[in-house]
Amino acid sequence: MIYDFSERLKTLRKRDNISQNALAKTLGITRASVNAWEMGISYPNAQSLILLAKYFNVSVDYLLGIDDRTLLDISGLDPTGQELISKIVKHIISLK
Numbered sequence: 851m852i853y854d855f856s857e858r859l860k861t862l863r864k865r866d867n868i869s870q871n872a873l874a875k876t877l878g879i880t881r882a883s884v885n886a887w888e889m890g891i892s893y894p895n896a897q898s899l900i901l902l903a904k905y906f907n908v909s910v911d912y913l914l915g916i917d918d919r920t921l922l923d924i925s926g927l928d929p930t931g932q933e934l935i936s937k938i939v940k941h942i943i944s945l946k
Contacts, residue, residue, distance in 0.1 A: 855887070856888050863884075870885055877901050
């Protein structure tokens with residue numbers, strides 16, 4: 851649900867150890883906008899949502915609280931590395 855957005859944004863920003871000011875500069879917006887998003891006062895437009903998703907390597911659905919799955923970009927690995935990561939993830943999931 852959309853009410854998860856502000857908390858997810860704050861958590862991702864802190865996870866990556868980036869300030870509101872630095873994130874704002876990266877997105878080409880004001881720090882006040884990032885602060886308002888994190889406080890739930892306002893929400894980003896579609897373009898900003900896409901930029902946030904790309905920056906934090908998550909889906910827009912994740913940011914909006916529609917989906918709880920996070921993404922892991924393994925596209926830079928060769929096919930053998932991708933297969934190995936896939937097997938590791940499947941094994942970890944099977945342990946639950």
